[in-house]
Amino acid sequence: MSTIVKGLDRKSERDNNVLMYNKEYYQKNKEKLYKRHKEWRIKNPDKYREQRKRWKRKNPDKVKKQQNRYIKKYPEKVRFLVRKNKRRRDNAEGSHTFGEWELLKKQCGNICLCCGKKEPEIKLTEDHIIPLDKGGSDYIENIQVLCHNCNSKKHTKIIKY
Numbered sequence: 001m002s003t004i005v006k007g008l009d010r011k012s013e014r015d016n017n018v019l020m021y022n023k024e025y026y027q028k029n030k031e032k033l034y035k036r037h038k039e040w041r042i043k044n045p046d047k048y049r050e051q052r053k054r055w056k057r058k059n060p061d062k063v064k065k066q067q068n069r070y071i072k073k074y075p076e077k078v079r080f081l082v083r084k085n086k087r088r089r090d091n092a093e094g095s096h097t098f099g100e101w102e103l104l105k106k107q108c109g110n111i112c113l114c115c116g117k118k119e120p121e122i123k124l125t126e127d128h129i130i131p132l133d134k135g136g137s138d139y140i141e142n143i144q145v146l147c148h149n150c151n152s153k154k155h156t157k158i159i160k161y
């Protein structure tokens, strides 16, 4: 009996040591491990997607937490991606990235091209010069920077400011 307990103890102690060692090793080599994993991810996108899917299925709570953290950190980007997904669902032709949109805003001096008001007084939105339902694309060339107000006033008219 005591040998079994002893054996178990030794086993759990060993497991514990392995765990501690892994943790310490991870902390010490965080950047190296992260870099290696990133390289692996780039080389094996399909495997990574599968792995990620499995992990998500097993850890719904962690997924929720990660999402909330991301939304808090990048609210602009999340709103952008929500709009982008909607346009994809609506079968818009083409697309543009968050980076392209950010650059366009910067080039316009972060002001609304119609009323000239500046953020944060107003909220800048992506306006499609030729509206999507009139055959306009979602490429950055068809996007102009308007505030929410001017965007709604323009509605489905074709105006390039």
Ligand SMILES: [Zn+2]
Pocket: 112, 113, 114, 115, 116, 117, 146, 147, 148, 149, 150, 151
């Ligand atoms: Zn405006």
